[in-house]
Every structure is written in structure tokens, then in C-alpha cells.
Amino acid sequence: MARRQYLGVAFDLRGVTAVLLPGTGSDDDYVTRAFAAPLRAAGARLVAPPPEPGRLIEGYLAALDGAAAKGPIAVGGVSIGAAVSLTWALGHPEHSVAVLAALPAWTGEPASSPAALAARYSAQQLREHGLAATTAQMRASSPPWLAEELTRSWRGQWPDLPDAMDEAAAYVAPSHAQLRRLTTPMGVVAAVDDTIHPLRVGREWAAAAPHAALRTITLDELGADPAALGAACLAALGEA
Known part of the structure; x- marks a missing residue:
């Protein structure tokens, strides 16, 4: 998706910086392989900050703030990265043009997820x-x-x-009520056979947010080509 109408206003990913955050234990190397090529095809530029395990959430938020200081950005990530970026988008609607949420792990409190x-x-x-x-x-x-x-x-x-x-396991993701207040369009991806990141959660995020859509993939597809994750996120965003 390179261009789409959103609330009557055309937004364009061409020239947009997209900040994508890794999942727990993962890193920027994987995020780059998963998102760089699909985003480049849409005309966007990927920023994949490396995780700072001694200050995981703080480091992610600093990366988002730093990128947004130069203009509106697309945000997203994998698992905990998706939750942190979504929380940031909720707090910075004027700086967020899109959310790419890959493999969300829970809604609200982590509890026994x-x-x-x-x-x-x-x-x-x-x-x-x-x-x-x-x-x-x-x-x-x-x-x-x-x-x-x-x-x-x-x-x-x-x-x-x-x-x-x-730190990731204690993070409180956006609740259903918060998701309903999201004004930024969001593409959500869930794997149908991923027991750690249940399909149910992806459905919850996509159903609760006013301008969101869900695409599904399989773990085998992810294993064969990490870029399938980024491509599915952009395809879902195109339907949001």
C-alpha cells in the first residue's frame, strides 16, 4: 500500500519514516529482514532500533520520540514491540500516520498470557x-x-x-477501551498456528480499533521468508 484515503484525507507512506520495534528476545536484524523490503516497496524508510535489554521499554520509547521529532512517522513492531508502538501512537495521534502490529501477544494486563x-x-x-x-x-x-x-x-x-x-512480561498493553480510541489506521497480523501470540489477540486488536484490519499467516510462511510478516502488515493496513 502506497496511498490510501483515511477519514477523507489522503495519506502516503512514500517518504515516511517507519519505526519498527523487535519482539522480546529478538532484535533489529530480524525486524530489518521482515520489514525493510515491503516498506521500501511502499516508499517508506525503515528505522529498526536495536533493543537495549537493560532499558527495553525506555529505549523503545526514546527511539519513537527521536524519530517523531523530525515529523510524523509510522510505528509498529513484533509482539511487545507492537504493544509499545501502539501505546505510543495512542499518546501521539498527531505524530502517527499508521500502526503496523505484528503478532500481538495480549490485550491489557499480561496476566497469564x-x-x-x-x-x-x-x-x-x-x-x-x-x-x-x-x-x-x-x-x-x-x-x-x-x-x-x-x-x-x-x-x-x-x-x-x-x-x-x-520487563516485557510485565508490560501492560492497550486495553479494549484504549483500542477503541485509536484514530490512527492499523494493520494487524497474526499467525494462525502460533500458541505464544494467539490469533484471538490479533482479532481483538483489529475488531476493537475503529480503523484496523487483520491478515493471517502461518509460522511456516514466517520461517520461509521473514518479509512475509511485513508484507502482511502492509496488506492489512491497506484494508484498514
Whole structure:
């Protein structure tokens, strides 16, 4: 999607800076491979800030604020990155032209959501058993492509990774009531077979926000081509 009518006013992603935030334990390398090519095709420029595991949320917000100081931006991210960017868009409607929400993990309080439970468990295992043993455990229970991604990104964020995981697991995402107040158009993507980021949550976000649409993919599609995630986000945004 390069151009679309929104509330009677044409907005255009050409020339727009899009700030995309990584998911918990992931990094800017993955975000770049997932979003750079689709955004470039839409005429937008990707900014993928690296996670700062010692100040995860603060670092993400600083990146969004810094980019928005130069003009309105598109925002988004994966999992916790989607939640943080959506929260920022709700607080800065005049600076947000679009939200690209990939694999949202929960709505409102994290409570016992699968992603929050998994992050807390991984943080505990990392502290008790160390990076090598916990990575080996993760690899044994993950699809090969995801195991490779997380092995690389976890290594890069060690030794502060457990703190980042705990911080992400405690983050309160926008509620249904807040989503209903979102004036920025939003494209949401959920994987139909992802138990950590349930399809139900993607449906909730898309249904609650006034100008949002949902596209679905599979984990196999993500493994075969990370750019499928970015392309699906832009396709959903085109339907918002």
C-alpha cells in the first residue's frame, strides 16, 4: 500500500519514516529482514532500533520520540514491540500516520498470557542455568528457523536478557477501551498456528480499533521468508 484515503484525507507512506520495534528476545536484524523490503516497496524508510535489554521499554520509547521529532512517522513492531508502538501512537495521534502490529501477544494486563509466561520462564531459566543450557533447551522445543533466530539474538543481548524478558512480561498493553480510541489506521497480523501470540489477540486488536484490519499467516510462511510478516502488515493496513 502506497496511498490510501483515511477519514477523507489522503495519506502516503512514500517518504515516511517507519519505526519498527523487535519482539522480546529478538532484535533489529530480524525486524530489518521482515520489514525493510515491503516498506521500501511502499516508499517508506525503515528505522529498526536495536533493543537495549537493560532499558527495553525506555529505549523503545526514546527511539519513537527521536524519530517523531523530525515529523510524523509510522510505528509498529513484533509482539511487545507492537504493544509499545501502539501505546505510543495512542499518546501521539498527531505524530502517527499508521500502526503496523505484528503478532500481538495480549490485550491489557499480561496476566497469564502465553507470551508473558514464556518470557518469565525463560528469564528464570537463564538466571538459574545460564545462556548455553537455556538456549539448548529452547532449540529443542522450537522450529529450526526460530531456534536459529533466537540463538543469535539471545547471545547479542546477554547478560541483560533476563531483565528484558521480565520487563516485557510485565508490560501492560492497550486495553479494549484504549483500542477503541485509536484514530490512527492499523494493520494487524497474526499467525494462525502460533500458541505464544494467539490469533484471538490479533482479532481483538483489529475488531476493537475503529480503523484496523487483520491478515493471517502461518509460522511456516514466517520461517520461509521473514518479509512475509511485513508484507502482511502492509496488506492489512491497506484494508484498514
